[in-house]
Amino acid sequence: MYYPIYRGRRTRRTETLRRMVRETRLSPDNFIYPLFVVHGDGVRREIGAMPGVFHLSVDEIVKECRECRDLGIPSVILFGIPSQKDETGSEAWDPEGAVQKAVRAIKREIPEMVVTTDVCLCEYTSHGHCGLIREGQVLNDPTLEALARTALSHAQAGADIVAPSDMMDGRVGAIREMLDEENHQDVVVMSYAVKYASAFYGPFREAAESTPQFGDRRAYQMDPANAVEALREAALDIEEGADIIMVKPALPYLDIIAALRDRYDMPLAAYNVSGEYSMIKAGGKLGWVSQEGVMMESLISIRRAGASMILTYFAKEAARLLG
Numbered sequence: 075m076y077y078p079i080y081r082g083r084r085t086r087r088t089e090t091l092r093r094m095v096r097e098t099r100l101s102p103d104n105f106i107y108p109l110f111v112v113h114g115d116g117v118r119r120e121i122g123a124m125p126g127v128f129h130l131s132v133d134e135i136v137k138e139c140r141e142c143r144d145l146g147i148p149s150v151i152l153f154g155i156p157s158q159k160d161e162t163g164s165e166a167w168d169p170e171g172a173v174q175k176a177v178r179a180i181k182r183e184i185p186e187m188v189v190t191t192d193v194c195l196c197e198y199t200s201h202g203h204c205g206l207i208r209e210g211q212v213l214n215d216p217t218l219e220a221l222a223r224t225a226l227s228h229a230q231a232g233a234d235i236v237a238p239s240d241m242m243d244g245r246v247g248a249i250r251e252m253l254d255e256e257n258h259q260d261v262v263v264m265s266y267a268v269k270y271a272s273a274f275y276g277p278f279r280e281a282a283e284s285t286p287q288f289g290d291r292r293a294y295q296m297d298p299a300n301a302v303e304a305l306r307e308a309a310l311d312i313e314e315g316a317d318i319i320m321v322k323p324a325l326p327y328l329d330i331i332a333a334l335r336d337r338y339d340m341p342l343a344a345y346n347v348s349g350e351y352s353m354i355k356a357g358g359k360l361g362w363v364s365q366e367g368v369m370m371e372s373l374i375s376i377r378r379a380g381a382s383m384i385l386t387y388f389a390k391e392a393a394r395l396l397g
């Protein structure tokens with residue numbers, strides 16, 4: 075196949091032709107919208123480094139979820155900001171925690187909304203690490219019990235999907251076992267299977283107030299240089315019972331998304347993280363790039379790499395354009 079018999083431009087000539095040969099589609103069905111829940115009433119506080127993203131009290135979260143439903147977005151993922159942080163992160167599994175209250179309110183008001191919850195300790199611990207600490211080290215095995223209790227409390231509140239993001243070894247198995255023992259065998263586990271120690275999380279730390287008070291997370295999150303290890307991490311989580319596997323961040327790791335899509339016949343998600351969002355917002359605000367153009371191209375590239383679900387702060391904006 076070569077020029078002049080083959081001319082690639084023939085099928086690019088008009089928008090209708092381009093639409094007919096398009097290989098990848100983007101739809102609001104692909105989006106999961108992240109929300110940050112705080113205690114209180116009528117709270118709606120914008121996060122400095124993430125324009126358009128807010129700390130929201132439960133009543134405001136319900137309003138956001140109605141808007142998402144009307145835009146065709148099937149799911150939200152909740153992150154909680156506790157009233158008080160402590161050494162063990164105990165509000166994480168408190169039935170009266172911000173997330174648990176929000177889950178109950180959403181399921182009561184908009185039962186068809188798929189409520190996903192982030193399961194981790196870093197928003198709840200005074201030291202900001204994702205697990206329990208002894209002598210400056212994040213302990214793996216003792217953390218599993220705390221994570222499983224947290225996931226169970228979300229399931230009891232009515233969560234449809236629990237999403238462990240801590241990167242402790244064995245946590246998917248521990249959570250699955252706890253959920254099954256307590257008759258929540260239908261709750262889906264979406265594991266942050268491949269989560270890199272990334273500088274792209276910067277703005278989220280402000281949003282979740284979860285900057286580690288000492289050290290960093292490189293002793294449990296993955297080294298950005300590693301790809302083969304990502305396959306191993308995904309395999310382990312699938313064996314432990316993950317129903318959906320996730321890659322985080324998305325844009326700098328499209329090769330990893332494509333590799334997992336190739337190798338595993340599992341639903342695949344990708345987290346288009348805060349840094350990816352804020353950079354595009356900033357570039358648009360400065361007039362250096364078209365915010366809309368770069369946003370839509372980024373989202374379709376994540377789909378093209380092979381993710382069917384995209385956790386993204388752009389969900390509402392993109393859904394409006396797609397509508």
Ligand SMILES: [Zn+2]
Pocket residue numbers: 194195196197203204239240
């Ligand atoms: Zn964490």
